[in-house]
Amino acid sequence: MTEFQPIRRRRSASLSREQIVDAAISLLDSGGEIGLTFRTLAERLATGPGALYGHIANKRDLIVAACNAIISRKVNVEAHHATPQETVRAVALALYDAMDAHPWVGSALRWSAGELTMVRILECLGQQIVALGVPEQARWVAVSSLLNYILGVGGQNAGNAQAAQAHCVSRAALLGSVATTWLQLDPQAYPFTRSVATQMRVHDDRADFLVGLDFILVGMMRMG
Structure with missing residues (x-):
């Protein structure tokens, strides 16, 4: 018998920079800098890593953006x-x-x-x-x-x-x-x-x- 694997639905709506940064903050809070990768972030947002690079260039820029968001709010x-x-x-x-x-x-x-x-x-x-x-x-x-x-x-x-x-x-x-x-x-x-x-x-x-x-x-x- 063939075992069927569940299909993960991809996000249909386009992502905003704020959504990406908020998801990054959540990953940083739970796993620190080690726990934040573009792969885990893409999985959290139900999208592909390529969709993230239009908003964020690299991990360093992502952490800086997340830090800026926290400071501006608090x-x-x-x-x-x-x-x-x-x-x-x-x-x-x-x-x-x-x-x-x-x-x-x-x-x-x-x-x-x-x-x-x-x-x-x-x-x-x-x-x-x-x-x-x-x-x-x-x-x-x-x-x-x-x-x-x-x-x-x-x-x-x-x-x-x-x-x-x-x-x-x-x-x-x-x-x-x-x-x-x-x-x-x-x-x-x-x-x-x-x-x-x-x-x-x-x-x-x-x-x-x-x-x-x-x-x-x-x-x-x-x-x-």
Whole structure:
């Protein structure tokens, strides 16, 4: 007897760039950059890979487009009647949350510095640094430090969440295990680490991120 294979129906309507980017975001969220290929994307959209190349040139452009879409939807780089500190905090927190929800965004932002999305973020933060009175010769260092902190801490937090998920361990269990290990250290050699071990169990990553950001802002204001 001949075994009949199900026939996959191809999409009859033409695809839009937005549909392709949204499907790419879904694949990136579930499998990271490794999980995104033109073949898997074509299968998700029920089309052939050739139909995608009319909108997206290659995988790098696809990831950049997906990153741009996330940032444009979640991060408002326009300041509306806010102080420089409030604007920096709002943009930084929105970026942190975007990376938390979409862990691949942090790395995509780092290697797409020349793209308009990253330039808009740079411009927004740079204008706030000027408004804070940071001397001209220190502005590049100031904005670089700020961006490195936001992308570094946000990316690390997203990476930690991915690692916990990959090992099927909850955040609470992971932090509890670290705290237990720290408490077993030699008290003579590691007095500070032991002293903060209990805080490791209960700390709030998002709140800590904002505290660190405020440290940087206070330092910048003292430069004026």
